[in-house]
Amino acid sequence: MSVVEEQLQQPATPAGPMIRTLVGVAMLSGLLVVLTFHFTKPYIDENQRRAIEAALFQVVPGAVTRRDFVVAEKGIFPATEKKQPGEMRFYAGYDDKGNLLGIAANTRAQGYANLIHLLYGYDPVCQCIRGIKVLKLAETPGLGDKIITDPVFVANFEALDVTLADDGKALANEIVTVKHGSKQNPWEIDAISGATISSKAVGKALNESAKVLLPMLIPHLEVIETIIDEQVTGETNNM
Amino acid sequence: MARKQNNEITWDTFSEGLWRENPVFAMLLGMCPVLAVTNSAINALAMGVATTFVLLASGILISLLRRQIPKQVRIATYIVIIATFVTIVDYSIQAISLDLYNALGAFIQLIVVNCMILGRAEAYASKNRPLKAFVNALGMGAGFTFALLCLGVVREVLGAGKLFGFDLFGPQFEPWVVMVLPAGGFIVLGAWLLLFEWFKQRKAQSESEAVVEAR
Numbered sequence: 275m276s277v278v279e280e281q282l283q284q285p286a287t288p289a290g291p292m293i294r295t296l297v298g299v300a301m302l303s304g305l306l307v308v309l310t311f312h313f314t315k316p317y318i319d320e321n322q323r324r325a326i327e328a329a330l331f332q333v334v335p336g337a338v339t340r341r342d343f344v345v346a347e348k349g350i351f352p353a354t355e356k357k358q359p360g361e362m363r364f365y366a367g368y369d370d371k372g373n374l375l376g377i378a379a380n381t382r383a384q385g386y387a388n389l390i391h392l393l394y395g396y397d398p399v400c401q402c403i404r405g406i407k408v409l410k411l412a413e414t415p416g417l418g419d420k421i422i423t424d425p426v427f428v429a430n431f432e433a434l435d436v437t438l439a440d441d442g443k444a445l446a447n448e449i450v451t452v453k454h455g456s457k458q459n460p461w462e463i464d465a466i467s468g469a470t471i472s473s474k475a476v477g478k479a480l481n482e483s484a485k486v487l488l489p490m491l492i493p494h495l496e497v498i499e500t501i502i503d504e505q506v507t508g509e510t511n512n513m
Numbered sequence: 514m515a516r517k518q519n520n521e522i523t524w525d526t527f528s529e530g531l532w533r534e535n536p537v538f539a540m541l542l543g544m545c546p547v548l549a550v551t552n553s554a555i556n557a558l559a560m561g562v563a564t565t566f567v568l569l570a571s572g573i574l575i576s577l578l579r580r581q582i583p584k585q586v587r588i589a590t591y592i593v594i595i596a597t598f599v600t601i602v603d604y605s606i607q608a609i610s611l612d613l614y615n616a617l618g619a620f621i622q623l624i625v626v627n628c629m630i631l632g633r634a635e636a637y638a639s640k641n642r643p644l645k646a647f648v649n650a651l652g653m654g655a656g657f658t659f660a661l662l663c664l665g666v667v668r669e670v671l672g673a674g675k676l677f678g679f680d681l682f683g684p685q686f687e688p689w690v691v692m693v694l695p696a697g698g699f700i701v702l703g704a705w706l707l708l709f710e711w712f713k714q715r716k717a718q719s720e721s722e723a724v725v726e727a728r
Contacts, residue, residue, distance in 0.1 A: 317608035
């Protein structure tokens with residue numbers, strides 16, 4: 275600090291009151307924040323759980339129960355409470371009798387403004403994606419957020435083909451986003467005109483996730499059906 | 514200002530924030546949330562209420578501590594106090610509705626740097642008694658919410674054909690998309706400012722004409 279600046283700061287207050295004020299205010303502030311955090315945490319957790327569940331039941335129609343699993347090289351395991359970094363987690367949706375209806379997984383890709391976070395539902399019977407739910411996006415209102423509202427675009431995901439190739443190691447056809455009005459194959463996504471970047475991001479997110487997850491998941495699909503049949507009896511929900 | 518020296522609480526203490534010193538239409542403070550979150554009426558209302566809460570709570574606390582806070586550290590102290598209440602609002606909105614929280618995004622946290630709140634702390638709460646600071650903050654908050662709603666209602670009706678999420682015109686309505694885009698915020702704000710300025714000038718003109726006639 276220069277001499278001139280020091281002279282400007284008169285009359286000088288001793289350091290004591292300044293430190294006392296700042297420490298006192300900071301402590302009060304810490305106390306208030308901690309109290310609020312504790313008070314609101316159960317409500318926030320409950321809201322988040324409900325948001326995930328609502329999204330899952332939307333992309334896996336008819337599901338009433340959910341189980342979390344982790345897929346790895348060796349097979350499928352029930353997910354632990356705590357998330358491990360780098361694990362591939364997915365949710366399985368079951369009907370009231372405990373039959374597997376479909377699975378859902380999170381994915382994301384860079385959109386126009388920021389990352390678009392999605393949950394998509396995979397139906398093992400038709401080997402297709404049955405629905406997507408946008409969990410978080412920051413796309414331009416009125417343009418990019420049409421990926422949620424545009425009925426023609428949403429119809430892309432009624433049965434988006436993700437059949438595995440014959441060797442089971444990759445998708446038979448990668449998911450591609452095509453120009454509006456030029457969709458011809460069941461693995462293509464018809465983009466929204468005026469929101470091409472957001473549409474492409476959805477296609478990319480689905481493709482990246484499906485081509486990694488499905489080849490690992492499908493050989494072990496029977497495992498999650500049998501595990502669940504034992505677990506479901508006499509038990510409702512333990513999320 | 515001599516008016517602020519006395520401790521009397523008048524209707525003016527409350528109403529100056531609503532109209533004469535409206536933070537948006539008269540002082541043009543806190544423009545960032547005004548333009549950013551007013552693409553729907555419900556976002557505008559939530560933002561207004563959240564800002565009003567921070568304004569009220571920080572106003573009272575700063576007014577209570579006004580004799581304890583040394584001049585050199587006052588800004589730092591105000592910011593810590595404001596940030597505390599913003600964090601409380603942030604958690605509360607998450608607990609109330611995640612959808613609303615996602616819609617408002619980073620703008621809740623950014624209330625901390627809303628210059629209107631710091632401006633009120635510095636210019637009013639630090640010089641007046643808690644009750645007076647409270648009444649004034651309530652007026653300012655109401656004025657801010659009113660201004661946000663002015664923008665939010667116009668932009669939602671024109672840009673989405675809805676009001677508070679309810680469809681107004683049916684499926685035949687073609688939304689005027691630019692209104693919910695950032696550019697629409699500037700256009701609507703400009704239109705409102707034009708209107709308010711016109712009112713003000715007309716009033717000033719009729720007053721000066723009255724003076725001339727009196728001569």
